[in-house]
Amino acid sequence: MNCYSNLKKTKKTAEKIWKIFPLFLTSFFILSCASKAEKQRLYEIAVQDSKKTAIEQFVSQLPENVKISQLFLVNIEGNKNYFPVEKTGSLYGKKNEGEPLLPGGCLFFSYNIADSKEQVRSFIKSINSFYSKNNNVLPFIAVDQEGGSVNRLRKITGNFPSEKYISQNFDEAKARELYEKQASQMAELGFNLNLAPVVEVETLENSGFLDTRSFGSLEKVLFYAPLEINAFENQKIATVLKHFPGNSNTDPHTGLPEIKISSERLKNELLEPFKKLLPLSSSVLMSHARITVEDDPSYCDSSIPACISKFWVTKVLREDFGFEGLILSDDIFMGALADNGFLSEDAAIRAIEAGVNIIMLSEKRFGSVAKILLKKASESQEFNQKIQKSVQKIIEYKIKGGVLELRQIDFDSDGKKLKVPAFKVVAADF
Template sequence: MKKVALKFLALLFIFFPLYSKTSAEKLFDNLSEIEKISQIFLVNVEGNEIFHPVEFLEDGTAVVPGGILLFSYNIGNSEEQLKNFISSINSFYKKNKSPLPFISVDQEGGEVNRLKKIASHLPSEKTISENYTLREAKSIYSNQAMQMKKLGITMNLAPVAESEIESNKLFLGTRTFGGVPKSVAYSMVCVTAYEENGIASVAKHFPGNANSDPHTGSVEITLSSSEVFKNFIFPFALILKSNPSCVLVSHAKINSLDENPACMSSFWIKEILQSRLGFVGLVLSDDIFMGALSDLPPEQVAANAIISGVDVIMLSGKKFLSVAQSLLKLAENDEVFANRLYEAEKKVLDFKLKKGIIKIEEK
């Protein structure tokens, strides 16, 4: 009787499996370890005409990042040049049998305007909130999104969703829409316009910044906990209802709540952003080569960020292999870290599948 029962259970598992792998998991299984971990890096590249990798394994295999960040010098002087450059990137990845990358740009508008030579004029966020209705703003951002899509760009590191207050207005300048009401309303319109037109939006910089510049030194927000939640967390909670694909986390320290820079803080990422605010999309770090984190080696910053909940590590430099290898070595001896790394890698693949950047048949 016992043998019959076991045979019956075996048949059930064959015809009614308890677990079916997702598309991302199937794709994940066919990748090498270095291909898997490469997915979590957003890295700048050389040139503006033909893509060439800059890092290789000992056997000569090219190592390429899961995401590519285009700076102004990568854009070129015409739509056609940028389209051809992005096409060369995708062609190399296909030839290399690597999952296609997401192609990102920092197109906020105003002073931060990477596409100003080849796309229609995009005013700063402050200019838009002061001179255009919400309907007009959506039209402007929708137009930008359609132009980006045509060029081959799939992600925009915008909007700056931080509300302007006295302690950050000097640093943000015209990059913010303004105080809480305008910041919430216009950020939501901006996110919606990009997402509806096939561009992944990135709400930044969670939870906020101060007047000091993170590019050059440490950033400390000295507000009380109640002021932080009123001016930073509450607006982000509303903006996230417009469903941005990603949130970019700042390097700021808010000592009234946690002593760590936000990008290395499980309090800010896991407890606040994900648990309390319910965000389930990709969590990006700001550039880990910024001056705000210069007291730590990039390998340690990346490890701390991943274990704290970051999914994608941004590096303004063009090389990430040494950091990736250090994370793989850490994962060999730390099961908790290995599981978090796997989760981040799979989230990036899920994102790419959802956005149509890759298809399961590619690998």
């Protein structure tokens, strides 16, 4: 009797076990997969850390003159064979001594563009060759190619329509085709950074200055700008959204733009296009405008131009918008700054303090400004750290843009396979 009773209990227990066994197997399978997924996630994190370490080590080993030069995007001489106009001695009060002082980026104007594609390619190749022979970090090769009135490549590509014309006359397919063709042409020439597009919404307060350089309304900006941005970024040409947070009708080449605006219009007209488009782009360019929020005067310091304002660069772009790309100043030699008490050397320091990564100069010499930054870095550990972080970000985006490469190393010096690959920063082919 007892045996029979125990047998019944055993049978019932077995039936219960068999009923839940599929659930057990399913749970085990899920846990097993989760474990594999977690391992893969941790591996990918380790790889990213390894890449970050490689960039940090690369930057730490750069000579002082090469490191500080990464912060500058400057105009260059000629259109045939590259030659530098400064020496490293200019960083230390001995301008005629030392090795060539080479900027981190070379900015082309119309007079730097020769008459044929072959000549332009040859000139750009001469730049990269000179940098390579001098063991320098290859530069950004940059140009303002917005279209319309700002068309540096007119001799090569002919007339290229303005943003306004495109938004008024082109449908999506035609605009995409046009931008893809332009991006392909520029990549073939050797450019890797385009100071475009303008993504400011056209208003009564800025239309006199921007004219045809804006797509127009917010809706048109958000429709057409992504077509342009994606076309260039897909060709590994970094785009630069302009001009954050906005402009007035005052030309910053001659005066300081002053923007007086309500908080509602600030949010919906000035900031909205940048907030929506920044995730698509490698970089953004700061304007020289001073902003006054009429119904909230304490919102920002209206006496400070945006390009040297920690509020606009760090608080809004980095913290509020979460932007992780490169931040460029507009030309610090523009009259907008100098004529209002912000001399180029002081403006450069304040731009770096604000969080700007790259300082743009229309001048061909940057040694005197770089000298001031080096002096400041020697006096302030905080300022020196800002320079280090900016150079690391610049190198990171030169890698993303194909200017440099992260070469993967899978084996150690003894021939053993590494659990996590190591990386080394090297120059890309040109």
